Amino acid sequence: MTNPLTDPRFANNRSLIASICCAAVCGIVFGLSMPLVSLRLEGMTSSGLIVGLNGAAAAFSTLVMAPIVPRLLSLVPGRVLIVVSLLCAGALHALFPVFETVPAWFVLRFVMGSFMTVVFVVSETWINQIATPMRRATILGVYGTVLSGGFGVGAFLFGQLGTSGDAGFYAGGLIFLIGALPIILLQGPAAQAPGKDEASPTAILNAARLAPAAIGAALAFGALETVLFSMAPVYGDRLLLSDAGISMVAMAAAAGALAFQIPLGWIADKTDRREALKWIATTAAITPLAIWAVGDYLPGMMLLFFIQAGVASGLYTVGLALVGERFSGGAIAAANAAFIFAYGTGSLFGPPASGIAMDGLGPHGLMIVMAMIAAIYAALVWVRAAPTDADS
Structure with a gap:
């Protein structure tokens, strides 16, 4: 045995x-x-x-x-x-x-x-x-x-x-x-x-230069994740949801993050990871606008927050897989460091930006910021995935 x-x-x-x-x-x-x-x-x-x-x-x-x-x-x-x-x-x-x-x-x-x-x-x-x-x-x-x-x-x-x-x-x-x-x-x-050259700060910068779609996925996810989970309760409060309603929206978002990652990873493995990132980012740019449209209608909010959190989580999963596809051996360490650095950058600057938008534009400023973050990244991956670009 x-x-x-x-x-x-x-x-x-x-x-x-x-x-x-x-x-x-x-x-x-x-x-x-x-x-x-x-x-x-x-x-x-x-x-x-x-x-x-x-x-x-x-x-x-x-x-x-x-x-x-x-x-x-x-x-x-x-x-x-x-x-x-x-x-x-x-x-x-x-x-x-x-x-x-x-x-x-x-x-x-x-x-x-x-x-x-x-x-x-x-x-x-x-x-x-x-x-x-x-x-x-x-x-x-x-x-x-x-x-x-x-x-x-x-x-x-x-x-x-x-x-x-x-x-x-x-x-x-x-x-x-x-x-x-x-x-x-x-x-x-x-x-x-990693070897000495693969562990240098230059190698980390080169990883970001060689694989901007992969590293950018971490930046976008870091911003979207922290904005979603730190500011969504404030969003619900400003829409005058009850504490129970805010809790239900938060649970729906957490459930989405749990439910989507393995299926999106499987789809990316079976198709093309860059192509998967295109559609993940595009969906993540559209869904906040749909959340804005449903207003304080709780069932609609729960469904859309479930989708948004789940789809956004795919940015991290598929982006990290793309790092492994683009780099090999010890070079992955520098690329992964660039990936985590990008995630930290997004998580540091995302919440203040969304807070300013909510103060200036009302509660839906949060949805505008989330849509813009995802849209900017979507534009990057659509351009990088274009057939004429050999280094996508």
């Missing part, structure tokens, strides 16, 4: 499961810690500005850390990098109630975000290197679905643990520690280290 934990035939599967476990761990802790830290900060400061800036510290850590990860991966084995990053992030998460001051929480949020960026870049590089080309987008769809599902699990844990005590902080730290076990125990092919 074969043992799947040691049989060489299952080595690739073990590595894939280990890397996908990284998404589960990060998703759970994100879903738990985001409301936990925000609400505790609100109680400490009564300042929405401080809460928002603390969230931006996590996004900023992505921009700082992502370009450094390929160099780290060229010096330290990928498994070691992930395990050390998970252990450090776990320790930092447990330190929030120990150092309960606003400056300390900014430092902790930034440094913890830096370690989580290492986990994302290395794990996604790892998947892209060992996934078979014919199934790459589908496997990444599983990765994205697990990440989204982790958010839901984390949100459920937050609901159970609440903010009155410190259990949520210690639980998040423990989840990070447990997340290191699959990386240690499930042995298989390791992430291929």
Whole structure:
């Protein structure tokens, strides 16, 4: 009887499961810690500005850390990098109630975000290197679905643990520690280290230049995802929806992010990834206008938010698969760093832009911004996918 934990035939599967476990761990802790830290900060400061800036510290850590990860991966084995990053992030998460001051929480949020960026870049590089080309987008769809599902699990844990005590902080730290076990125990092919030239900042810039459609997908998704999930409650409130209605819209969006990623990945694998990105981006540009049209009609809002969140999630899945298609070996590390950097950029600047639009144009300014973000990216991929462009 074969043992799947040691049989060489299952080595690739073990590595894939280990890397996908990284998404589960990060998703759970994100879903738990985001409301936990925000609400505790609100109680400490009564300042929405401080809460928002603390969230931006996590996004900023992505921009700082992502370009450094390929160099780290060229010096330290990928498994070691992930395990050390998970252990450090776990320790930092447990330190929030120990150092309960606003400056300390900014430092902790930034440094913890830096370690989580290492986990994302290395794990996604790892998947892209060992996934078979014919199934790459589908496997990444599983990765994205697990990440989204982790958010839901984390949100459920937050609901159970609440903010009155410190259990949520210690639980998040423990989840990070447990997340290191699959990386240690499930042995298989390791992430291929980039060479010196492949790990340089120039290589990261070149990746963005050589594959703008792939890297641009992360930029668009980062902006759309954070705008959707951070500003949709405000949108519902300004349309005078009840708290229950706002919650139902948020749940519909979360369900869309869960439901669409694997099917869109499968379609991209069976057809053409650039072609899939064209239609994903086009749909993501049209749907916000439809949301605007239905106004405060709750069933219509729920259906369209379900579609918008689901379709937008395909930008990340298929864009990341396109990275694996365009690059190979150690070069994927630099391309994936560019991908994560682009995601961080979008997530940093998307919410302020939508907030300004909502203040100036009313609630539907949010839909205008979302439509514009997706439309600009759609224009890029339609041009890059044109038959006359050999470097699409």
